[in-house]
Amino acid sequence: MGNSSNRIPYVNLQAQWKEEKDDLLPIIEKVLSCGQYVGGEELDKFEKNIAKLCGVKYATGLNSGTDALIFALHLYGIGKGDEVITPPNSFIASTSAIINVGATPVFVDVLPDQNIDPLKIEAAITMNTKAIMPVHLTGRICDMEPIIDIAKRNNLVVIEDAAQAIGSQYKDQTSGSIGNIGCFSTHPLKNLNACGDAGFLTTNDEIIYNQSKTLRNHGMANRNIVNHFGTVSRMDNLQATILNYRLSKLEHVIQRRRDNAKVFFDEINMVDLYIPEEKTYEFNTYHTFVVQTKHRDKLKEYLFSSGIDTAIHYPIPIHLQPASKKLGYKEGDFPITEKQSKQILTLPINQFLSEVDLERIVSVINKFEKDFL
Numbered sequence: 141m142g143n144s145s146n147r148i149p150y151v152n153l154q155a156q157w158k159e160e161k162d163d164l165l166p167i168i169e170k171v172l173s174c175g176q177y178v179g180g181e182e183l184d185k186f187e188k189n190i191a192k193l194c195g196v197k198y199a200t201g202l203n204s205g206t207d208a209l210i211f212a213l214h215l216y217g218i219g220k221g222d223e224v225i226t227p228p229n230s231f232i233a234s235t236s237a238i239i240n241v242g243a244t245p246v247f248v249d250v251l252p253d254q255n256i257d258p259l260k261i262e263a264a265i266t267m268n269t270k271a272i273m274p275v276h277l278t279g280r281i282c283d284m285e286p287i288i289d290i291a292k293r294n295n296l297v298v299i300e301d302a303a304q305a306i307g308s309q310y311k312d313q314t315s316g317s318i319g320n321i322g323c324f325s326t327h328p329l330k331n332l333n334a335c336g337d338a339g340f341l342t343t344n345d346e347i348i349y350n351q352s353k354t355l356r357n358h359g360m361a362n363r364n365i366v367n368h369f370g371t372v373s374r375m376d377n378l379q380a381t382i383l384n385y386r387l388s389k390l391e392h393v394i395q396r397r398r399d400n401a402k403v404f405f406d407e408i409n410m411v412d413l414y415i416p417e418e419k420t421y422e423f424n425t426y427h428t429f430v431v432q433t434k435h436r437d438k439l440k441e442y443l444f445s446s447g448i449d450t451a452i453h454y455p456i457p458i459h460l461q462p463a464s465k466k467l468g469y470k471e472g473d474f475p476i477t478e479k480q481s482k483q484i485l486t487l488p489i490n491q492f493l494s495e496v497d498l499e500r501i502v503s504v505i506n507k508f509e510k511d512f513l
């Protein structure tokens with residue numbers, strides 16, 4: 141039985157603060173003392189930095205990844221009467237953004253690797269379809285070539301939900317640069333994380349970029365003129381400052397997560413456990429490390445009682461949520477998503493795990509199969 145002092149937490153934001161405190165405190169003080177809280181140099185710098193990292197011309201800092209998705213839909217004129225194709229196994233925000241602009245989500249089932257199945261997309265297209273919103277779940281990029289091809293042939297917009305996938309790559313393209321627009325979250329649990337809610341969108345389209353900047357600021361063209369009503373969704377300068385600092389560490393964070401994943405791939409030998417392989421076309425950033433087993437609940441319990449915290453992303457698919465009742469879906473509509481929702485388990489993968497932690501996770505899982513199955 142693990143005790144609180146030697147538990148392996150699922151995330152470790154306290155360790156991050158401890159590591160960064162000496163660097164971050166003076167940086168934060170500088171922002172607070174200069175009084176520039178909304179907009180400013182740090183935000184401009186962040187937007188330039190992030191556009192470069194994602195390989196796009198423009199980025200717009202926003203309040204959250206959810207707002208980035210809502211903005212993307214809105215900026216492409218998607219609303220009432222329109223349909224958007226998306227997977228039912230994402231975090232609720234992908235679907236709620238579609239609902240929030242008045243459009244209808246149309247779900248398409250996923251592959252064994254949890255990402256949308258491109259072969260099932262075309263059957264879901266109707267006269268009302270306006271966009272495909274693939275979600276790069278867990279940091280694993282979707283198979284984008286066939287998705288872009290379907291979108292081009294059917295005149296659809298591709299909105300990448302890259303909230304979990306900063307820096308992930310498809311061949312030589314980075315997430316957020318492949319579709320028409322990319323939407324990212326820098327929520328505290330993400331690989332690039334703010335100390336509160338924040339997010340951004342990425343685009344190569346100058347018009348969309350300019351509109352996004354106006355939309356996030358009440359639609360104000362300048363101090364006195366409002367051509368279209370907008371909203372407030374500006375990334376705080378303080379969050380931008382923290383993110384600029386953390387951007388310099390992102391490569392290291394991703395590498396640590398990839399190294400941790402390698403240990404799991406190499407050393408976990410539980411037979412009845414499926415871990416989707418990294419494909420030749422992808423560079424996975426392992427926002428989360430999700431394994432699949434029909435013994436999920438027992439394994440979760442066993443890991444917990446051995447002092448190892450895990451999570452489930454996500455136990456109830458979106459089409460089966462009470463909020464989705466009006467959409468008219470039922471159990472059995474998306475068999476792969478539904479099966480996975482009962483079998484997925486997210487292991488700790490964060491950059492603060494020690495070698496000893498990793499070995500402990502591996503040995504507890506391997507022991508579970510030997511002792512219990």
Ligand SMILES: Cc1ncc(COP(=O)(O)O)c(C=O)c1O
Nearest residue numbers: 204205206231233303325327339
């Ligand atoms: C796949 C996905 N989409 C959208 C979001 C929404 O991002 P935020 O929490 O910054 O609004 C998240 C955040 O967890 C997410 O994981």
